[in-house]
Amino acid sequence: MMNLQKKKLYTLLALVALFVILFICNMLLSPYHMRIINLVGINIALVVSLNLTNGFCGVFSLGHAGFMAVGAYVAAILSLPLVKKAIILPELPKWLGSVELSFLPSLIIGGLVAAICALIIGYPVLRLRGHYLAVATLGFLVVIQVVITQLQDFTRGARGINGLTQYTNTWWVWIFTCITIYVVWRIINSAYGRGMMAIREDDLAAEAMGVNLTKYRLLAFCVGAFFAGIGGALWAHLITVVTPLSFSYDRTFSLVVMSVIGGMSSITGGVVGASLMTLVPELLRNLEVGITVGGISIPPLYGISQIVLSVVLIIVIIVRPKGIVGSREFSWNLFKKKKWNTMNQMEN
Amino acid sequence: MDSTYLLQQIVNGIGLGSIYALVAIGFSITYSILRLINFAHGDILMIGSYCALFIFLSGKVPLVVGLLLAMGFAALIGMLVERIAYRPLRTASEESMLITSIALSILIENLGILTVSAQPRKFVFPEVFAKNHELAGVTFNNMTILTVGVAVLLMILLTFFVKNTRLGTAMRACSENIGVARLMGIDINIVVAIAFAIGSALAAVAGIMLGGQYGRIDPLMGFIPGLKAFVAAVIGGIGSIPGAVLGGYLLGLFEILLVGFLPIEYTGYRDAFVFILLILVLLLRPNGILGSAEGRKV
Amino acid sequence: MKKLLVLLFSLVLGIALTGCGGSQEKEQPKQAGESGGDVIKIGAIYNVTGAQASLDGPSLNGFKLAAKEINAAGGVNGKKIEVVSIDGKTDQTSSTNAASKLVDVEKVSAIAGFSDSNYALAAGPIAQTAGVPFITSGATLPSMPEQVGDFFFMAAFGDxxxxxxxxxxxxxxxxxxxxxxxxxxxxxxxxxxxxxxxxxxxxxxxxxxxxxxxxxxxxxxxxxxxxxxxxxxxxxxxxxxxxxxxxxxxxxxxxxxxxxxxxxxxxxxxxxxxxxxxxxxxxxxxxxxxxxHTCLNSDGEKVKKFVDDYKAEYNKEPENAFAALGYDTMHLIADAIKRADSADPKAIREALLQTNNFAAVTGSITYADGKRVPKKSVSxxxxxxxxxxxxxxxxx
Known part of the structure; x- marks a missing residue:
């Protein structure tokens, strides 16, 4: 075991290194590559926060995209410049129509509203278990989508809100990502975190030991939703358009896939899963170019990247059902003892 | 509102409900044995309907034969999918199987786009099925009769199979407790394969009826019915066949009645109401309407 | 096993980074539009998979067919057209990534794409920021050009x-x-x-x-x-x-x-x-x-030629009007490049804006009074x- 001081120092150094690298990337790389790097950051934050609920607390939620939608729409409406707001959202109530917040408060309010939604939906629904809970959270996603489509005055319905200022940049994304990882890490290493994991392993036993199930589950659910809301808002201000379809089943499923592929009950797993599942599809695009060999040209087979990706996914799941990282965590001890520090000794 | 209007909407709802019920049964059977939420189930429905399309297009086989061939083909695909993707995961967590099913769904849909193109195809039953009947002011066509008739017939056959045959009994045993069933000498692999075959065949029928009512099919047609069937199965009590049927009909009726009776400004909220109902059902009966509480080993 | 995985992961990451870096180095010295001498690169983003595929697939087919015809006739200003097409996957993230890749990595002279404004409005601003003309072949929301900016054009009439x-x-x-x-x-x-x-x-x-x-x-x-x-x-x-x-x-x-x-x-x-x-x-x-937009059964010479060529190329009738719109969009861009006598995106934009009575399959296109929604006939x-x-x- 290394001493704590040393580990903290290493972590700090790693952070500095990360931001120096990002700074250099920002100078050298094209906007396209920076866009991909930013998406990786946003996805890491989304998946790590999803892992808090789905992995650590065992509350298998399919509603993450719904919280993203709430955060994205709230932040979009708040941060939209007044001139634009008057044109594209003329029906807004006065108190909303005349505010224009800067990016940070918009993000935070977006996250808070998402967390409040989580509180409202979570209080009744978190009593359910297993797949019933998954269906109920999926239901929440549908309800949110329908409400966004129907509340024309606030959201412009299916037309969506476009022309958002592209506030999101490398610094916003990666500082937010680091904060998310830090907060989730602190939670799972606190008494709350142990309570959550106890619930995941055996809720009856946990309850018998005095863990308040509803409270702990709600906490995980709301914190997850808060970060999902901010993540959604960052996404919206990167893409500059939000429509109800931006946050559909596809989005929820892709987040869940990232989470399970990396390792659901591990922060490291979230980071690995999100990075791979953002980068690999982008790289696989290179498969979708037509090839001309000896005068015979093969037209590009669109859809081949999705096919390859899904086959690889199935193989990875069969080979490593607990995800690539499993439930282990990255630790500095790794370098010293050549051994992964197991978060959860019971696993091995 | 007069009673004819209500009756008409109920007839419409039963037609839609039959399709949901057929898909939900397949969902429920595989769930009850493997605890698997199979999001690729809807895509099997799509495969079934394309298979029927190619048989119908040739125009050489009678309807019943075409239907049976499509069911058989879908059953084969279902068994194949189980053998390749799900069997290696028999002992893995529910989440791993869920992800596999999502991956399979993406795989099948994109293979569909590559092979049969994304263009929707027309899928029209022979002229006779479009013939309208009127009874007490309620109109319905032969297609609706066929859908409801086939659905009910298949459900009766399935109930008979599950209750009165050795394989059916083995299936029930597996859904009670797969571990004990194995100890009793039941070949789990065969039971699971049969479950997938039955579920896929029923999905194929649902796909064909859906295609017939809608008039068109495309490679992405299965996703929404698959999701709705999942909801129906959960409402009815996932794992229970009568529950899946009840859930399917309830969902179909509820959707149609909401569109028919909500004030027009609110019809857009239909799906929201459907899911709010779902959440309410789950809160009142956490295991669905006909589901039995899962025994917990404390 | 663990080591293997670590190795695998770093390998993938390595490929990703070198892949990115490599292409970056290659492309860095080039200016937009001057893509390697005798070809002019035109980007195409269509949602050829996912829910939009039935509209965007035919559009892309039409677009590529037009490019092929132009090249067979000797290209534009002596240069061949190279269509760089990327699948938008009916997803806004993928669509914006694609637009960004076309602009930053492929350095295309112009981008065409989409039949739905949800995607055009997401990808358009990227081309706008980079100063590359974006022509949506099939999206018909009339306010789009105003919303995105002066590099955004529509090839179809407004709703x-x-x-x-x-x-x-x-x-x-x-x-x-x-x-x-x-x-x-x-x-x-x-x-x-x-x-x-x-x-x-x-x-x-x-x-x-x-x-x-x-x-x-x-x-x-x-x-x-x-x-x-x-x-x-x-x-x-x-x-x-x-x-x-x-x-x-x-x-x-x-x-x-x-x-x-x-x-x-x-x-x-x-x-x-x-x-x-x-x-x-x-x-x-x-x-x-x-x-x-047009009636593909009509006897018009342009329409007939398009339908025949499409059949010859793809062995099927044009699926819908979006095929013709994709075809027209490529010809519209080629026409602008010819008049601009340059592959420079800004020159192409200027030329596009001057388009007057351009005879297309879907009717004649004129961008009147600086508007980037065409005045077109409706059938x-x-x-x-x-x-x-x-x-x-x-x-x-």
């Missing part, structure tokens, strides 16, 4: 033009006094189309001329509830305006006619799909009209004898 033409036809030719509207609330296009139709219809027949506005959602498979409500209306409408996309129009008309509703149906270019005839069957023959089509036939062509 206002087609909805007004449809409303005028309903009022003048069909003598309609009262209308029923059914619209898809899940699509941008159908919402706008219905709104423009109602605006025009009301201005002609008074505010109470719309008897009922009912809704459905893309992918709904059963319209019996809506039809039952339509039949229960006290006052019968003279015309049904069905604002739907291509995937739903066939089933709606079929189910309407199956249920015995034989009131004339009017719509926009969402109805321009063979499925309408195949599914509507005899039903669609009963008074089904729609406003669209009113009717289903007749299992084919679309041209009723009349109106120029707004």
């Amino acid at each position: 206002d033009a087609q909805a007004y033409a449809a409303a005028d036809y309903a009022v003048d030719a069909l003598q309609a006094k009262k209308a029923y509207v059914l619209k898809d609330t899940a699509m941008d296009f159908t919402m706008n189309l219905a709104a423009f139709f109602e605006e025009r219809f009301k201005s002609k027949n008074g505010d109470s001329a719309i008897l009922l506005e009912d809704t459905f959602k893309t992918g709904d498979q059963d319209f019996s509830a809506q039809i039952t409500r339509l039949k229960a209306l006290k006052e019968k409408p003279d015309v049904l305006f069905i604002s739907s996309g291509p995937s739903d129009c066939g089933p709606i008309v079929k189910q309407l006619r199956d249920a015995g509703v034989n009131i004339p149906v009017v719509s926009g270019d969402g109805f321009d799909t063979p499925l309408l005839i195949e599914l509507g069957g005899k039903g669609a023959e009963v008074d089904t009209y729609f406003a669209t 009113i089509l009717k289903v007749q004898d299992g084919k679309f036939s041209l009723i009349k062509e109106v120029t707004p």
Whole structure:
């Protein structure tokens, strides 16, 4: 075991290194590559926060995209410049129509509203278990989508809100990502975190030991939703358009896939899963170019990247059902003892 | 509102409900044995309907034969999918199987786009099925009769199979407790394969009826019915066949009645109401309407 | 095992980084538009997989066909056109990534794409920021060019033009006094189309001329509830305006006619799909009209050539009007490049803006008064004898 001081120092150094690298990337790389790097950051934050609920607390939620939608729409409406707001959202109530917040408060309010939604939906629904809970959270996603489509005055319905200022940049994304990882890490290493994991392993036993199930589950659910809301808002201000379809089943499923592929009950797993599942599809695009060999040209087979990706996914799941990282965590001890520090000794 | 209007909407709802019920049964059977939420189930429905399309297009086989061939083909695909993707995961967590099913769904849909193109195809039953009947002011066509008739017939056959045959009994045993069933000498692999075959065949029928009512099919047609069937199965009590049927009909009726009776400004909220109902059902009966509480080993 | 995985992960990451870095180095010295001497790179982003695939697939086919023809005829200004096409996957993230890649890595001279404004509005601003012209071949939201900026062009007419033409036809030719509207609330296009139709219809027949506005959602498979409500209306409408996309129009008309509703149906270019005839069957023959870009059955020389070439290239009839729009978009860009005598994006934009009476398959294109929504004729089509036939062509 290394001493704590040393580990903290290493972590700090790693952070500095990360931001120096990002700074250099920002100078050298094209906007396209920076866009991909930013998406990786946003996805890491989304998946790590999803892992808090789905992995650590065992509350298998399919509603993450719904919280993203709430955060994205709230932040979009708040941060939209007044001139634009008057044109594209003329029906807004006065108190909303005349505010224009800067990016940070918009993000935070977006996250808070998402967390409040989580509180409202979570209080009744978190009593359910297993797949019933998954269906109920999926239901929440549908309800949110329908409400966004129907509340024309606030959201412009299916037309969506476009022309958002592209506030999101490398610094916003990666500082937010680091904060998310830090907060989730602190939670799972606190008494709350142990309570959550106890619930995941055996809720009856946990309850018998005095863990308040509803409270702990709600906490995980709301914190997850808060970060999902901010993540959604960052996404919206990167893409500059939000429509109800931006946050559909596809989005929820892709987040869940990232989470399970990396390792659901591990922060490291979230980071690995999100990075791979953002980068690999982008790289696989290179498969979708037509090839001309000896005068015979093969037209590009669109859809081949999705096919390859899904086959690889199935193989990875069969080979490593607990995800690539499993439930282990990255630790500095790794370098010293050549051994992964197991978060959860019971696993091995 | 007069009673004819209500009756008409109920007839419409039963037609839609039959399709949901057929898909939900397949969902429920595989769930009850493997605890698997199979999001690729809807895509099997799509495969079934394309298979029927190619048989119908040739125009050489009678309807019943075409239907049976499509069911058989879908059953084969279902068994194949189980053998390749799900069997290696028999002992893995529910989440791993869920992800596999999502991956399979993406795989099948994109293979569909590559092979049969994304263009929707027309899928029209022979002229006779479009013939309208009127009874007490309620109109319905032969297609609706066929859908409801086939659905009910298949459900009766399935109930008979599950209750009165050795394989059916083995299936029930597996859904009670797969571990004990194995100890009793039941070949789990065969039971699971049969479950997938039955579920896929029923999905194929649902796909064909859906295609017939809608008039068109495309490679992405299965996703929404698959999701709705999942909801129906959960409402009815996932794992229970009568529950899946009840859930399917309830969902179909509820959707149609909401569109028919909500004030027009609110019809857009239909799906929201459907899911709010779902959440309410789950809160009142956490295991669905006909589901039995899962025994917990404390 | 663990080591293997770590190795695998770092390998993938390594490939990713070197892949990115490598292509970066290669592309760095090049200026936009000057892509390696004798080729001009044109980007194409179409959603060829996912829910939009049935519209965008034909568009891309048409686009590539046009490029092939141009190259066979010697290219533009002595240079060959190279189409760099990327799949948008019916996903905004993928679409914006694609736009960014085309602009930053491929350094294309112009980008074309999309049949839906949700995606065009996401990808457009990236081209705008980089100063590369973006021409959407099939999206018809008229306010888009204003919203995105001066590098954004539309190759198709706006929804206002087609909805007004449809409303005028309903009022003048069909003598309609009262209308029923059914619209898809899940699509941008159908919402706008219905709104423009109602605006025009009301201005002609008074505010109470719309008897009922009912809704459905893309992918709904059963319209019996809506039809039952339509039949229960006290006052019968003279015309049904069905604002739907291509995937739903066939089933709606079929189910309407199956249920015995034989009131004339009017719509926009969402109805321009063979499925309408195949599914509507005899039903669609009963008074089904729609406003669209062009009639592919007409005897016009351009149209005939396009249809024949498309058949020769892909072994099938053009699936819908979006194929023709994709084809026109490529020719429109090539025309601008020729007039600009340059592959410089800014010069191309200037030339595009000057486009005057460019003869395309879907009618002549003029960007008048600096507007980037073309002034184009609208064709009113009717289903007749299992084919679309041209009723009349109106120029707004």
